[in-house]
Amino acid sequence: MSDLLEVRNLKKYFPIKGGFFRHTVGHLKAVDDVSFSIPKGHTFGLVGESGCGKSTLGRAILRLHEPTGGEIHLDGTDISRLNSRELVAHRREMQIIFQDPYASLSPRRTVMQTLLEPMEIHGIGNPASRKEKVLELLDIVGMRPNVLHRYPHEFSGGQRQRIGIARALTLDPKFIVADEAVSALDVSVQSQVLNLIARLQRELGISFLFISHDLAVVQHISHEIGVMYLGKLVEVASSTDLYRKPLHPYTKALLSAIPVPDPDSKTRRTILQGDVPSPLNPPSGCPFRTRCPEAMDICARSMPALKTVGEGNNGLPHQVACHLY
Amino acid sequence: MTQPLLSVKDLVIEFSTQRGIVRAIDGVSFDIMPGETLGLVGESGCGKSVTSLAILGLIPSPPGRIISGSIRLDGRELVGLPESEYRHIRGKEISMIFQEPMTALNPVFTIATQMTDVIMRHQGMTRKQARERAIEMLSLVGIPSPGKRIDEYPHQMSGGMRQRVMIAMALSCNPKLLLADEPTTALDVTTQAQVLEQMVKLQDEFDTSVVLVTHDLGVVAQTCSRAVVMYAGRVAEQAPIHPLFNHPQHPYTEGLLKSIPRIREQKLDELPTIPGTVPDLLHLPSGCRFVDRCYRADDACHQREPDLQWHNDQAVACFHPVGEAS
Amino acid sequence: MNTLTDDIPGKKESESLWGKAWYKFRRDRIGMVSLGVVIFFMIIALGVWAGLWGQNWSGIEGPMWAPPSAEHWAGTNIIGQDIFERAIYSTKTAFEVGMVVAILSTILGGLLGALAGYFTNTWVDELILWLMGVLDSIPFYLFVAAIAYSLQGYAYSMHVAMIATFWTTTARLVRGEVIKLKNFEFVEAARAIGLPQRLIIFRHITPNTFHILLVQATIVFVGAIKSEVILSFLGLGVVDGVSWGLMIAESTQEVQAGHYSNFITASVFLFILVMAFNMFSDSLQDALDPKKVSA
Amino acid sequence: MEMLQYALRKFITGIPLIIGVTLISFLLMVYFGPDKTYELVGKNPTPEQIQEVRHQLGYDQPFVTRYLEYLKELVTFDFGYSDSTGERVNSILARTVPISLALIIPGFVLGNLLGIALALIAAYHRGRWWDKFIMGGSVVGMSVSFLIVIIAFQVIFSSNDGLGWFPVRGWNVYDFWDYLRYVTVPTLATVFVALGYNTRFYRAVIVEEMGRDHVRTAKAFGTPPGELLFKHILKNAMIPIITRIMFSIPLVVISGSLLLESYFGIPGVGLVTYDAITTGDQPILKAVVGITAVLFVVVLILNDIFYKLVDPRVSLK
Amino acid sequence: TDGPDTTGMKIYRHSLNGSPSSLDPAQSATLYANHVVVNVYDTLYAYKYLARPYQIKPNLAVALPEVSDDGLTYTIRIKQGVEFIDDPAFPDGKGREVTAADFVYSLKRHFDPKTRSQGSWFWAGRIKGMDAWKKAGSDYDKDVEGLKALDRYTIQIILNKPFPQLIHTLTQGYAAIVPREAVEYYGREFSVHPVGSGPFKLQRFDSVGVVLVRNPNYRKEPIDLAFEGYDEAIHGKYGIKEIDGKIPPLVDRLEIHFIKQSLSRWNSFTKGDEIQYAGIPKELLDDVLAQKQPEIILKPEYAKKYFMTSGYENGFVHTDFNMRDPEIGYNDDPQREKMNHALRCAIRYAYNWDDRNKKFYNEMGFIFPGIIPPVVPEYDPDASRETLRHDPEKARQLLQQAGWTADKLPTLTYGGVASVDSRQMFEQFRGWLMKIGYPREKVVFDSYASFGDFNRAVKKAKIKIVGMGWGLDYPDAENTLQLFYGPNGSPGSNNANFDDPEYNRLYEKTSVMQQSPERTRLYRRMNQIVLDSCVTISGLSRQQIFLWHKDVVSFPDQSIVGGFHLKFVDVKEAQK
Ligand SMILES: Nc1ncnc2c1ncn2[C@@H]1O[C@H](COP(=O)(O)OP(=O)(O)OP(=O)(O)O)[C@@H](O)[C@H]1O
């Protein structure tokens, strides 16, 4: 199975301004040396706490943020080296679905305008064929054609999210970043949208980077899952492995913290102490050591590298960055 | 049988909006026993917050208005209570924690000012005593070095800490009832677990009744003893936690429970869903509010609204509860 | 397997935000009455413009300071011109000043505000902010006077000066709104599909500031009319024709001598229009408030 | 110390603003402003005489030289002599600015205080009768022209045709009682007009603040209405209020109130400025514009520092 | 209250409708400036307080000048022992004696560019050697042949050609005597720090007024009312007699308030003692006066409280055509020049003097043909009034005959300083022109926000029609006739840019003549030339009414020089 997307040592640092002349006095390492790959037709789930750099990673891959360093290979092309004109051409191949169903659609544009725009920009087809494509997309996301001339505010959150998905599909991308695409939805609608995404992926063979803070959601939809903590990937494994045999103490804590909708569930909960450290001055060594129940001396001194510790049931390697292993 | 601490009966609340009169709460009833934790669940917009605000007498008016019904605290009627008297109940007998830890605290005053104001007002302490009490409360909710942090401003704290401050503040006057409106929704799972645990612990300690408003059934399962499931301004089902999760009777509860994504050994190809969306309160279907999305609906459901029917300690508003032959 | 529906709740009223705003506005009684008054004035102005009435504002028709009569409804002024006729003609002047200043300063403010907001933290923003700061700190009268001199005899010098000073407020508002909007995900979505910046700004962002622009335009309109009165009083105002400001300036000496007609007529016209416009502007603001629209 | 450093940095970044204001104003003055020459030549001048006067005024110098000279004057705070009276510009300002301040401050303070008070009342009774009444009044206040108010008030309060309580005009102030007699009518007029705008603005700010979550929290903890309004809401609303007040200060200090001064015959800086504008008295204009620009920058800094005092979230960085 | 320590003082509160900008005598171009300058400085000569027509009397001079037979050499002796006020400008702070050299210095100042003199035109080209002195760099230590101090108290002036009006110029504020020490000590600020030897000294000066206080060292010269021209029939009712023999100045403190708004001024006047002197606002004339013609009479309620005098101004208002503009004045094409002449005359017929007089001058102005106003002896009461006739029919006829049609008519720019009055005057003017078929769009108001800008446009001959007023510097028609003398064209005082060879020749001839019937004949001939050429629509002398409180002993005059009467003003009661 070939990898559609390969991310190598991706970094995204935001400059911190300060001092008398408001020059850059330091960097906020939102994404720090992250590598992973996604095979064609696979979904890679990304979980982690708020502010750990998930969105930044997703956006850096699409070059909506300019990466500070690293390589991004999409279907053989190094996205990170394209100039702006080439980039526009490659935007067809990668798209994004956003979290906020209210903020992600242009409020003063009709569904029709929103869906036609990407094709117009890229000069795909003629007006008639574009229209046809729009209708086809609406059908795929399960909406009737009579919505075409309505404005976003006339739809419910779930419906908007579908329009957002349809927009991402207009250019027939190979790769889509879904950044918390279902987090803002009510549970009953959330599952509808999750089903839709899963179906699209199966039918169209698109690769997804599925970002969420909800492990349960990610586990359901992903083939492989990466756990992020303070800008770094701390564990990568196939979704079944990660749930069955979490290795990193953070992953364990994360899993046990998920409230299970079953009053009889008897899982032992690991309650983490303390708060997420500020990414502005991360702790030395392993970033998790300040909250880690199993921290050792070495953790303060060196940052453990992400290393493969075994192979899961479906041939995917299980990687973890922890001194315990 | 013990008297309920709080008893809500046939509450009806309307909002007048530009588009017309919205009946946000339409005949809601439930009781809370002393020391009990009651979950109030339902999807966005079903009226959870409005209900809890109504208990505190904080429905923004205009546009909101309590049309009818009663809310009794220890037998005392709260609906129609004048502001001047209500003020003495708020914070003292009933406290509230709000969802947004970022905005619920006043950004321009220190934690100390905000907490001591409340304590002084309701406990008649001097500022010094109140401050001591506040520090004690902060340490109870697990804030490290509370003596120092009490003089910080809200923005200097993380979301989880702020929420804990809110809890400390809410419990500082030993209220009989604590209303928690989605207290952890805005927090990360790990923080959420911390805060919830803290809350449960303190509740035991202070023997406070809690109404926990949430849309997360997982949270309910782990913290509540009983739950009320609301749908579009009405109570759909009300039951102790075990029967509710194991034998839901309302098709909505059932659908809700099924569609929650949970970590499963065996991955499902497709998550079960409830088709459709929550109806707009201005354009409710005739009959049962859930009728358009219900797989068990028949003509009767289209014609009449079902009332809440009690079976032992479980109540359901459905003509064809799950488990009955349809 | 597709169990999705697309029932749109509450779509009866109207399709667009503007439609909704209009729907809301229609129910606002004060708003409708004030709009009526504004339209009434506008018709007067159009009539003058089309030559239907108010044409004889400069002719010397009657005696000095004639009292109101059937012939001269509001009497005559010192040189025997018909005051009512002049007040009517001034309505046109007021609308001309108001319209020109409101439209142009709104366009300018909207444009520069959007650019500044979109390009925050770049030199574009710095430059525009600098310009706004500079224009705001030059004393208004110096500005107007200087421009009035520089465009000596040019009928629109007052307009130019007002536009140059009034646009900054609009621009600041728009800039703030654009800063807010550009962090919305739909902007990022537009970037993700490869939309050029120009289109992002003018197709996706600026349309969302139209409500601010509209309200701001009405505020500037009122501001322009009121400034005209003071400028005309100082001799920096309308060059040709007559305006309420000029009439009031003429009348300031007369009032204490008991010739109130000029003063009252011009003041009443001015007051009613400004008042109606203020109320209209308020109602419009309510109707267009996005928070309230989406309720 | 942090404050001082901040102020210094802010001031340095304010320099482009000062340069911009002075450059543009000076350009306007030099190329578009009135020509003082023709005020100074006699009734029957010869071309040579006109040339002489231009030379005396420095009009024959290149623009750059004149502008640099201006900057030097600004830095040394010495603006030379008025082209009209020949008096030192500094002594003119020292004489007139205090009078303008004495004239304006009561109205300014009262207008803002009353505005806030009325706004609080209106916001507290939002949507009810009081609110409608106050807001109606403020629309009326906003709709009347200042000019008309001044004329009307002078007739009503001062002239013998009206009540005749106050002097018609002048500024013969030697003690506090004189001051009250002369300042009352101008103050009433100012307050009348300012109140409309202020009340409206402050009400909007307060209403916005009332809708915030923390206000609801305070209510939920039984905060009495007075404390809610004056402690919780007002302190939070201070930022826009301070901004509004601060930014009107430079204009008040330096531009005075032209209309009031000319109508009430008060020898303030507004009149001096206006005369300088219309007669092209460049030394005075240079001083006024320069000082206004500097004041603006100072206000900008002070404003940020006040923010910091009011709102702990604001950092000066 | 009037400030600290005014109790026991005699205070007179005068008012003016405008303000001076400079108190430097060399810049005392306005009436307002003269009000102050002649009261803080001394001039060699002055006009008698009460005698009308004006008569010159010696002031600082001992007697009238001795003039040589050829009219070129003037010898003037000045009083001894007169001292400047004490001032830090003097080495020991004590005022020193005024000498002949001070006068020489004061006049030379006008020819020093640094002085920015506005009055040098009086003497330019007339004093022997002055131009050369200026060319050589205005060095005060160098002598001027025609202007010398023969000794400490004797001045000698030598002219290039006779200048009969010279003595009049020496009464002006321009000719006031300033000490060199003060000029040099105060530099540019001399204009706000007057140091003179006049009856008063300055205490305060700002844009709303001046405060002068008595100069205690002013020379003690008792008033001789008979010499000043007292006439019981005219002055008796004002109680002036009682000042006879007293020593001026008669008040301790003289306040002059500058109040531009006439109603404000009136309200202040009627209020009580805010000010004690004012005019009547034109809007209120009917309320205040019982009768306007032939004699002006106050209504009893005002007559009870106030004294009043009236008289025609020493000057007149007129409207000039700019002859340098080819569309209305001289033109290379003789045919067009003829048409322009017809056009100007037609406009003059359209002009309605009575209407203007009624609406802007209270029907009290004096309308006369031409440019010799009634206050000068050369005025001709029997001149034809044809050129004053309002006849729209005739105007239309003239236009038609000359071949003018509505679309051919040039656009007329009517210049003025932006003020309500000038605008209304313009609108009235346009109204008249519209009545003779002039399209409204073709009559344009060219408004200027300041006098300086308006003056620039006038001096650059940019405006077609200019409404002007001229205040006589001295009562001699020469002062108005020079307004149409060709070489005085813009930027000089000849705003019409009239340039007629015969007129110019006659002007040059009369300018050196002493008053005589022959000169009067020639003056009238020049007047006729101006009228025939239709270069100006002229003129009207305004009626002036002065009112003052009855507790003030005064006979106000502000027609010539301005303010010279103030040292004779007395008040009955001191401040309590
Ligand atoms: N444009 C930016 N400039 C500076 N810092 C930024 C920027 N965008 C993000 N950051 C910082 O980078 C870090 C990672 O942010 P990011 O939005 O990627 O987190 P996230 O994991 O997506 O969080 P969430 O779950 O809240 O969406 C945060 O600390 C954030 O403050």
Ligand SMILES: Nc1ncnc2c1ncn2[C@@H]1O[C@H](COP(=O)(O)OP(=O)(O)OP(=O)(O)O)[C@@H](O)[C@H]1O
């Ligand atoms: N201020 C208000 N004005 C108008 N309608 C309101 C107002 N507050 C609440 N409502 C109406 O009441 C209904 C219930 O709102 P409520 O806030 O109780 O929902 P909720 O269950 O708390 O939802 P969420 O999970 O989103 O907080 C909403 O549908 C809304 O239309």
Ligand SMILES: [Mg+2]
């Ligand atoms: Mg994110």
Ligand SMILES: [Mg+2]
């Ligand atoms: Mg809620």
Ligand code: NI
């Ligand atoms: Ni069970």
